[in-house]
Amino acid sequence: MVGGTGTRLLRTAARAQAAGAAVLVATGCVSAAAQLALPAVLGKAVDALVGGIGFGRWLAACLGLVIVYVAFEAYSDYRAGVVQARSALFFRRTAANRLVGAGPRARTDGGPGGFAACILESAAAAAMGTNAAVWLALSLLPALVSLFMLWWTDVWIGLVFSCGLPVVAWCLRSFAVDSSLLVTSYLEEQSTVSSRLAEALGGARTIAASQTLEREVARVVEPLPRLRRSGDALWRLQAKVTSQSNVLFPLLHIAVVATAGLQLGRGRISSGQLLAASEYTAMGTGLGMTVLFVNQLARARSGAEQLETYAVLPPMEYGTAELPRPAPSTGLGVELRGVTVRRAGRTVLLGVDIAVPAGGVVALVGRSGSGKSTVAALMGRLFDPDRGAVLLGGVPARTLSRAALRHSVVFAFERPELIGDDIADTIAAGAPNATLDNVARAAGLARAASFIEKMPDGYRTGVESVVLSGGEMQRLGLARAFVRPARLVLLDDATSSLDMATEYEIDRALASGTSGATRVIVAHRASSAARADTVVWLDAGKVRATGTHGELWGLPGYRAIFQERPEPRTPLDAAGAAR
Structure with missing residues (x-):
């Protein structure tokens, strides 16, 4: 994750959810292991079917891997929901405790409305951080193992696949940097709208008495065009990266399968290995899924930056001294x-x-x-x-x-x-x-x-x-x-x-x-x-x-x-x- 003012808060939240994240990593690893073993076992089943020996044993192994994958994937989704909910609670509690603990003198932009918008919207965005980091790491695991298996299957197949990875990495890095800036802008404008709306609702009687409804409505909605521009820019960026992925990954897949077909014709790999190579290529080009997790990390970092205003407020410190016991009929001077x-x-x-x-x-x-x-x-x-x-x-x-x-x-x-x-x-x-x-x-x-x-x-x-x-x-x-x-x-x-x-x-x-x-x-x-x-x-x-x-x-x-x-x-x- 890119460094920044929100990174420290995200790391603190990750440490607070370390146990839940560890369970998520463990279940995710089991699910990924089953997913990665499946193409190799499926290839063995195909070769056994062609050879007429041991097909049933390999087919049973495939069914077992499918069951393990589905079960652990479902449990991983459940654990991810628990971690995200607890992370949101952590961010909201941290911001609220710091604001209240800093005392009435603490002043923050946007007033109570801005704070309410922040702990509702920014905390929800920041809560994605732990899960997004785990899923990003787990999404890289199949890609790396797939790369190894393709090289293991055949040097030429692995070389062809590797040639496309630098382009994929460049697309992902560009998206991570640009989306982080756009998400930050979007959350800031969203917070401004929520803050002004809360202020208007709180002062409804004053607005009605002064006959300034139209002016107040205009003030509340004034940031909406900027909010829309930020949202449109973010969607255009996502569409751009998705379109690049939809062109690059199929071409890469075709190139690998074509190379595998040539190697099959030369007798260097079996039919089962060709099938496995095709499946591992699909997993490897699944790097496109990391775009989603990179986007979530960008949103989480931007949300944490919004919360940082409250999280860094110094709490009021107290000593240990006690007051002297009052004499009869005296108070406290x-x-x-x-x-x-x-x-x-x-x-x-x-x-x-x-x-x-x-x-x-x-x-x-x-x-x-x-x-x-x-x-x-x-x-x-x-x-x-x-x-x-x-x-x-x-x-x-x-x-x-x-x-x-x-x-x-x-x-x-x-x-x-x-x-x-x-x-x-x-x-x-x-x-x-x-x-x-x-x-x-x-x-x-x-x-x-x-x-x-x-x-x-x-x-x-x-x-x-x-x-x-x-x-x-x-x-x-x-x-x-x-x-x-x-x-x-x-x-x-x-x-x-x-x-x-x-x-x-x-x-x-x-x-x-x-x-x-x-x-x-x-x-x-x-x-x-x-x-x-x-x-x-x-x-x-x-x-x-x-x-x-x-x-x-x-x-x-x-x-x-x-x-x-x-x-x-x-x-x-x-x-x-x-x-």
């Missing part, structure tokens, strides 16, 4: 020291210093794009900063073990994803030992029990069968923060879709249900900021000011943040502001 984060050439955070005391409630406030969600993600170590340090309980976050980190930190997001088979699973995400009673208690604290209990199967209702409002989704996400004890609770605008009365109730539930925990709230409402002990005002990736909501309210720039999103004043707001 969080500190950012000189933190800088850059994304896509843009500085998101620059030299940020934030210290959140254990057990405190801090609100992160700022305009959109100021870095609030990035700070929250850093505190929970969803990713690491480019510069600076994050400390949890005085311990550098990079040195903590995965278990210590995940057992002490919980998140609630603005748009929580429903993961798991049913509602109970999605609430218990991250808490594998949670019982149904724990889940029901958490749902009650998050004010989600009322609508869950009205579902057809309650907590066992499948997540794919329910339609939830934004507020209901957020309450399920908040329930996750209650289902297991944690020392740090990070709420990334997790109550933005709730009415203020429900938000106030949940805030009280958080205060009692996560007693002693440190809470960091990404706040867009003045009421949320007012209920925090301290407010950190972020502006353009820097900390502009720190203080209570009441202290900062006197600053025009601070008030402007909330005036951009007006909300009715209530007694709850007034009470919170008084704090």
Whole structure:
């Protein structure tokens, strides 16, 4: 196989399927051995028939070889299907594990739609690699043995056959190089179409609301002409090689049989040997089948190159340190020291210093794009900063073990994803030992029990069968923060879709249900900021000011943040502001 960026991944997959490939090689070798022995035995049967001695014995041997060939060929096809299915699983699992393991900061072309297209289409193509390599090697075996047998039968027969092999090899090499380039182009365009289609389906409401359907359809189908050109070019190349083979191989076969006929007339070979030579020539010219396997290898390599983007993503590394045991009524202090984060050439955070005391409630406030969600993600170590340090309980976050980190930190997001088979699973995400009673208690604290209990199967209702409002989704996400004890609770605008009365109730539930925990709230409402002990005002990736909501309210720039999103004043707001 030609070297390239996808070769390493294909070799890794082949090693993972080494046992299955070994069985495939073994059965293929038995099948090939029976196929190769058959012409020689058939020739002996013909000679025995002409001579009138031992014909039955040779005929029985022919039937036995046919049975062995058919049985092992069928089993080889079965094993090839198993190897290909397991290879596809390997590629998909490898890409998915690396993408998820790299954390939210990992960025790949095409977004989720591009990734979905890649693991479905490119993984299926790459999965052909192990089988194609085995079949290519096994297809060469009959050709080489046939060449030896033709030379063994007669030097002139072997010489005539050998003269045509360089032309065959040149055709195959040319096809391998050209098809690899065309298949790569085809898969890239196919992935682009799938990615854009997935994005369009995900944004269907926005497209309908903005009346941009025609423009979006045009964007999705824009790569189709290039896709067609790549496909047509690939088919033309295959047709060219096939036509060359259909001319070259019959001519070579005729030349060998004619030479064998001359040698038979001279008495140098028998009738059975002429028949065997004809059969071995047919097997030798079966090199044309290698075109199929070379094409599959080219597709596999191109598919592996597409997957390489995800497979080489470095996983987030964890240390072995544990967090200090909390003192009574204390949570987990969080500190950012000189933190800088850059994304896509843009500085998101620059030299940020934030210290959140254990057990405190801090609100992160700022305009959109100021870095609030990035700070929250850093505190929970969803990713690491480019510069600076994050400390949890005085311990550098990079040195903590995965278990210590995940057992002490919980998140609630603005748009929580429903993961798991049913509602109970999605609430218990991250808490594998949670019982149904724990889940029901958490749902009650998050004010989600009322609508869950009205579902057809309650907590066992499948997540794919329910339609939830934004507020209901957020309450399920908040329930996750209650289902297991944690020392740090990070709420990334997790109550933005709730009415203020429900938000106030949940805030009280958080205060009692996560007693002693440190809470960091990404706040867009003045009421949320007012209920925090301290407010950190972020502006353009820097900390502009720190203080209570009441202290900062006197600053025009601070008030402007909330005036951009007006909300009715209530007694709850007034009470919170008084704090």
